[in-house]
Amino acid sequence: MQDARVVPHYLDNRYVGIKLVGVRPGSFFRAIGIRSGDVIMMVNGVALDSPNKALHFLDVFFEGQDTTVVVEIERRQQPKTLTYTIER
Numbered sequence: 001m002q003d004a005r006v007v008p009h010y011l012d013n014r015y016v017g018i019k020l021v022g023v024r025p026g027s028f029f030r031a032i033g034i035r036s037g038d039v040i041m042m043v044n045g046v047a048l049d050s051p052n053k054a055l056h057f058l059d060v061f062f063e064g065q066d067t068t069v070v071v072e073i074e075r076r077q078q079p080k081t082l083t084y085t086i087e088r
Contacts, residue, residue, distance in 0.1 A: 003027030008051065009039045017041040017048045033082055035075065042072035
């Protein structure tokens with residue numbers, strides 16, 4: 001993944017999601033509305049509250065069978081929902 005760097009995000013010493021930093025202009029993430037500093041908190045109703053669930057997010061998004069993916073993010077400490085329809 002050279003389009004962005006993915007790092008764990010903690011709040012009050014709890015793992016609460018993954019933060020994308022260094023999102024490059026023209027990258028896949030930028031094209032789908034993800035900005036540098038966004039924290040992905042939940043995917044399709046599943047909280048990314050552990051590293052394993054964060055890895056599962058990548059499977060769901062890139063290889064999963066779901067055609068609709070709903071991503072809950074935090075951008076500049078404000079919640080935001082991004083919804084995608086995947087055509088496979």
